[in-house]
Amino acid sequence: MATYGLLIDYEYCTNCGSCQVTCKEEHGYPVGKTGIKVLSDGPWKIDETHWNWNYFPVLTDLCDLCAERTEKGREPMCVHHCLSNIITYGTVEELSKQLVDKPKQFLMVPQYNPIEAKGAFVPSSKSTHRAAHIEVQGTGKASYAVHRHDTKVGEIDETEELEGA
Amino acid sequence: MSEDEFYKRAEVVKLDTLSDVNDIGKPWRYEEDGLTVTRTSPWSPPGCHPVGCGLKLYVDGEGKLVRVEGDENNPVTQGRLCPRCIALKDYIYNPARLLHPMKRDPKDRGNADAWEQITWDEAFDIIKGEYDRITAAYGRESIVVFAGTGREGGTFAPYGTMCFGTPNFCYTQSGYACYTPRLAAIAYIAGTTYPEWDYAGALPNRWDDERYELTECLVVWGKAPLESNPDGFFGHAVIDTLRRGTRLIVIDPRVNWLATRADIHLQLRAGTDTAMGMAWLNIIINEDLYDHDFVEYWCYGFEQLAERVQEMPPEKAAEICDVPVEDIYAAARMYAQAKPAAIQWGLAADQKTDGMQNGQVTVDLMAITGNLDVPGGQILPGTGAGHNESGFGFEKGVGEELQKKMIGLEQYPAYCMIILNAHADLMLHALETGDPYPIKMGFYAGNNLMSCTSMEPQRWHDAIVKSLEFCIGFDTFMNPSIEASCDIFLPLSTVAEREGTVFTHYAPCTVTAGFMHKAIEVGETMTDFELCYELGRRLRPEVWEDFASAKEFMEALRLGKKEGGKYFDEVSQNVVCQIPVDYYKYERGEMRQDGQPGFATPTGRVELWSTAFNQFGDDPLPYFLEPEFGPANPELMKEYPFILTTGARTTAFFHSEHRQIAYLRELNPDPIVEINPKVAKDLGITDGQWVRLWSPFGECVEKARITETVDAKTIHAQHAWWFPEEDGNEPNLYGNFRSNINNLLPNDHFGKLGFGAPNKCLVCNIEPIAESYDTDMNLIWEKFGKLV
Numbered sequence: 001m002a003t004y005g006l007l008i009d010y011e012y013c014t015n016c017g018s019c020q021v022t023c024k025e026e027h028g029y030p031v032g033k034t035g036i037k038v039l040s041d042g043p044w045k046i047d048e049t050h051w052n053w054n055y056f057p058v059l060t061d062l063c064d065l066c067a068e069r070t071e072k073g074r075e076p077m078c079v080h081h082c083l084s085n086i087i088t089y090g091t092v093e094e095l096s097k098q099l100v101d102k103p104k105q106f107l108m109v110p111q112y113n114p115i116e117a118k119g120a121f122v123p124s125s126k127s128t129h130r131a132a133h134i135e136v137q138g139t140g141k142a143s144y145a146v147h148r149h150d151t152k153v154g155e156i157d158e159t160e161e162l163e164g165a
Numbered sequence: 166m167s168e169d170e171f172y173k174r175a176e177v178v179k180l181d182t183l184s185d186v187n188d189i190g191k192p193w194r195y196e197e198d199g200l201t202v203t204r205t206s207p208w209s210p211p212g213c214h215p216v217g218c219g220l221k222l223y224v225d226g227e228g229k230l231v232r233v234e235g236d237e238n239n240p241v242t243q244g245r246l247c248p249r250c251i252a253l254k255d256y257i258y259n260p261a262r263l264l265h266p267m268k269r270d271p272k273d274r275g276n277a278d279a280w281e282q283i284t285w286d287e288a289f290d291i292i293k294g295e296y297d298r299i300t301a302a303y304g305r306e307s308i309v310v311f312a313g314t315g316r317e318g319g320t321f322a323p324y325g326t327m328c329f330g331t332p333n334f335c336y337t338q339s340g341y342a343c344y345t346p347r348l349a350a351i352a353y354i355a356g357t358t359y360p361e362w363d364y365a366g367a368l369p370n371r372w373d374d375e376r377y378e379l380t381e382c383l384v385v386w387g388k389a390p391l392e393s394n395p396d397g398f399f400g401h402a403v404i405d406t407l408r409r410g411t412r413l414i415v416i417d418p419r420v421n422w423l424a425t426r427a428d429i430h431l432q433l434r435a436g437t438d439t440a441m442g443m444a445w446l447n448i449i450i451n452e453d454l455y456d457h458d459f460v461e462y463w464c465y466g467f468e469q470l471a472e473r474v475q476e477m478p479p480e481k482a483a484e485i486c487d488v489p490v491e492d493i494y495a496a497a498r499m500y501a502q503a504k505p506a507a508i509q510w511g512l513a514a515d516q517k518t519d520g521m522q523n524g525q526v527t528v529d530l531m532a533i534t535g536n537l538d539v540p541g542g543q544i545l546p547g548t549g550a551g552h553n554e555s556g557f558g559f560e561k562g563v564g565e566e567l568q569k570k571m572i573g574l575e576q577y578p579a580y581c582m583i584i585l586n587a588h589a590d591l592m593l594h595a596l597e598t599g600d601p602y603p604i605k606m607g608f609y610a611g612n613n614l615m616s617c618t619s620m621e622p623q624r625w626h627d628a629i630v631k632s633l634e635f636c637i638g639f640d641t642f643m644n645p646s647i648e649a650s651c652d653i654f655l656p657l658s659t660v661a662e663r664e665g666t667v668f669t670h671y672a673p674c675t676v677t678a679g680f681m682h683k684a685i686e687v688g689e690t691m692t693d694f695e696l697c698y699e700l701g702r703r704l705r706p707e708v709w710e711d712f713a714s715a716k717e718f719m720e721a722l723r724l725g726k727k728e729g730g731k732y733f734d735e736v737s738q739n740v741v742c743q744i745p746v747d748y749y750k751y752e753r754g755e756m757r758q759d760g761q762p763g764f765a766t767p768t769g770r771v772e773l774w775s776t777a778f779n780q781f782g783d784d785p786l787p788y789f790l791e792p793e794f795g796p797a798n799p800e801l802m803k804e805y806p807f808i809l810t811t812g813a814r815t816t817a818f819f820h821s822e823h824r825q826i827a828y829l830r831e832l833n834p835d836p837i838v839e840i841n842p843k844v845a846k847d848l849g850i851t852d853g854q855w856v857r858l859w860s861p862f863g864e865c866v867e868k869a870r871i872t873e874t875v876d877a878k879t880i881h882a883q884h885a886w887w888f889p890e891e892d893g894n895e896p897n898l899y900g901n902f903r904s905n906i907n908n909l910l911p912n913d914h915f916g917k918l919g920f921g922a923p924n925k926c927l928v929c930n931i932e933p934i935a936e937s938y939d940t941d942m943n944l945i946w947e948k949f950g951k952l953v
Binding site: 015018021024043075 | 181182184185187233234243244245246248251252255391392400401404405407408420422424425430816817827829831942943
């Protein structure tokens with residue numbers, strides 16, 4: 001099955017917030033949660049007259065690429081509403097070809113709730129080494145250390161206890 | 166051209182990111198997956214400029230709006246939407262939304278718990294009783310209608326003229342420092358209305374239409390189009406044109422996103438734009454970069470203008486504006502040599518005492534470079550543009566005799582006559598002193614002036630509460646102005662609950678015309694047309710005999726037809742239409758009522774030497790006024806060492822609206838003041854710390870963002886903050902005066918013609934404070950996030 005993602009032309013992201021708000025509306029995410037979020041770098045001066053100031057809409061672990069919509073052949077809501085029209089939905093195969101068209105783009109493939117996506121823990125129940133039936137004799141004595149065995153910090157002698165038993 | 170061609174369904178221009186499964190070509194209403202979908206072009210409320218971005222409203226079997234989507238059939242917005250319409254459901258079904266009329270005893274003003282729900286009939290009876298009593302004692306001129314911005318009601322002059330019959334419709338911002346000074350400048354100088362940049366909005370194939378020429382150079386001057394969608398211009402059309410290769414010049418005291426994409430950013434000292442414009446004229450004239458033919462055949466007064474701008478050599482402007490002189494030369498040359506080139510002039514033009522002169526130099530630049538009425542330059546509305554909204558019903562509803570009593574008409578006719586508005590600052594005086602006569606009754610028409618549109622808001626608050634014996638608020642939510650001063654609250658319909666129209670640029674420069682369709686019903690709300698009609702008929706039946714319904718009134722005012730609503734029903738099915746655009750109209754007599762070539766000015770030309778300015782007693786040529794509050798006053802600067810500029814917009818809010826929409830508040834939880842890192846270090850302010858700002862007029866607190874978007878002499882502060890989650894009772898009044906930057910701004914510092922105010926170029930001081938007023942977003946979510 002093809003892998004889908006979003007191609008983002010961040011050259012023209014203006015941080016309008018439409019992607020975040022439409023994502024929250026679509027999924028009913030409360031305050032503090034979202035499937036897409038705009039990160040920023042800058043503004044800081046490259047030199048006297050030029051600035052670095054970029055916004056990056058990035059997909060969070062709550063992005064499901066609007067599965068309900070894309071199932072019907074429609075584009076995700078952030079694609080639909082983006083004011084700068086900078087988000088394209090498609091297969092990684094198609095989108096990666098478009099990366100060469102212009103600079104300042106990135107391609108992102110989200111994973112919805114990645115821990116959950118791994119599924120519930122299922123024990124493998126592989127056969128393991130079977131415990132051997134061998135008789136063991138105790139002496140009643142042991143010494144304990146950390147780091148190195150020669151920096152002994154304590155010892156016990158339970159010989160009497162053992163003998164008493 | 167017949168009117169039927171005006172309201173044709175616009176052709177779709179599909180975005181390539183839109184899937185092949187889409188709704189292109191769908192009718193205005195259709196069914197999908199058990200939902201009824203209504204396509205609409207929304208305007209107000211929520212407040213916004215009249216872009217009319219395409220919307221699809223999905224309604225379930227129970228009549229509930231369950232989904233909002235951008236409509237890809239709109240040729241300009243193409244399915245794209247800003248966060249405010251995306252969150253429309255949260256506005257409509259917000260638990261704080263008010264859906265029924267209410268009354269409150271005038272002695273309980275400011276008591277948020279004293280409202281009592283009533284019926285519309287009772288509300289109308291109370292209003293009629295008070296109206297008759299007050300007008301009998303003081304005359305209809307004792308009524309003020311407070312106008313606003315961005316809401317249909319905000320500029321709905323028939324409230325004044327036809328409903329209440331008062332000459333005192335009044336936008337209360339000092340010097341009407343918003344849009345109208347620019348409209349007045351172009352009207353007086355070129356006899357036309359708003360010269361919007363030609364963004365191919367009205368052309369069927371948009372950017373690819375064969376008549377269109379791509380703008381080579383776009384000057385964004387004192388404007389933040391991306392955030393504000395100014396006056397109905399779809400802001401992100403600037404991004405569309407950048408992608409096609411248009412180059413940018415940005416003139417702004419702030420480094421905004423567009424400024425960092427500009428070939429040249431002139432980061433001038435706030436309030437010095439007129440000097441900058443004069444220097445551009447100086448360079449373009451002295452270096453012979455102007456359009457000789459256009460100047461010779463279509464302009465008047467070039468010699469005088471050329472002489473006047475010798476007073477502003479670029480070197481002098483560089484000093485005044487605090488900008489490298491070589492950048493001024495480079496920018497002026499780039500603008501003059503680019504063909505076509507356009508200027509987007511912003512609100513900043515209006516918000517200075519010499520705002521009219523700022524407008525004047527801008528129009529002069531557009532004219533002498535030959536960019537008026539050309540493809541990709543500035544589109545000029547022809548003779549048929551506009552709705553005469555302010556004059557509609559004026560004669561019958563107010564009449565000449567009463568008009569003479571309009572506050573400020575005698576002193577500032579160039580202001581009052583062009584917009585048929587009482588003068589803002591003189592209205593404040595009338596409210597405070599009863600001079601020239603007492604103001605006794607008020608109505609808020611889509612306006613929350615104490616939070617947003619009024620300077621020294623505490624003064625307005627006190628004057629209104631003291632002077633008005635009776636006051637009515639008409640809105641979607643409670644707000645500080647209504648809480649403080651109203652005795653009747655009336656609930657207003659949102660865009661999803663109404664029919665109506667939307668004309669970009671408030672109609673003076675229509676690019677697209679859109680129609681609103683009613684998708685849902687919520688509570689007992691009315692639209693502005695309905696209230697104006699229903700209340701008007703009760704107060705003054707004789708004025709309303711011509712209209713059988715509110716819809717007929719709307720059809721007449723907006724579409725110039727009287728067909729009992731049938732014409733509206735027919736054309737509104739097209740949802741959005743591109744109004745045919747044409748170029749070089751002045752050559753063909755399409756700019757003048759008499760059909761002769763030229764412009765609708767006394768000389769028939771673009772008046773670089775303005776006969777109108779001259780007649781109104783202002784200088785006919787542009788001049789620069791050094792901001793009164795600034796470096797010109799060194800004593801003042803000792804106490805207030807920073808230039809204060811205010812009001813840059815965000816996409817989260819429309820001015821004072823939307824603070825109770827959780828998803829939007831999350832984008833901008835607190836009132837932000839931008840401070841340069843050097844200043845922050847000197848004053849010991851850390852990023853995110855709250856600070857106190859004060860000027861000679863007042864103070865407020867905001868939250869610091871340490872950023873190089875402002876230079877070390879400039880402070881920028883957000884405007885229109887109040888806190889609907891807080892206690893609404895006086896004196897807290899939803900925290901209205903705590904972070905209100907207007908506390909620091911004055912009244913009474915407008916220009917000669919009555920226009921302009923220094924709202925973007927004042928002075929202030931600033932200090933860190935220990936307290937924090939950070940918004941608790943969990944509280945916002947708890948209070949406003951659970952829709953009803």
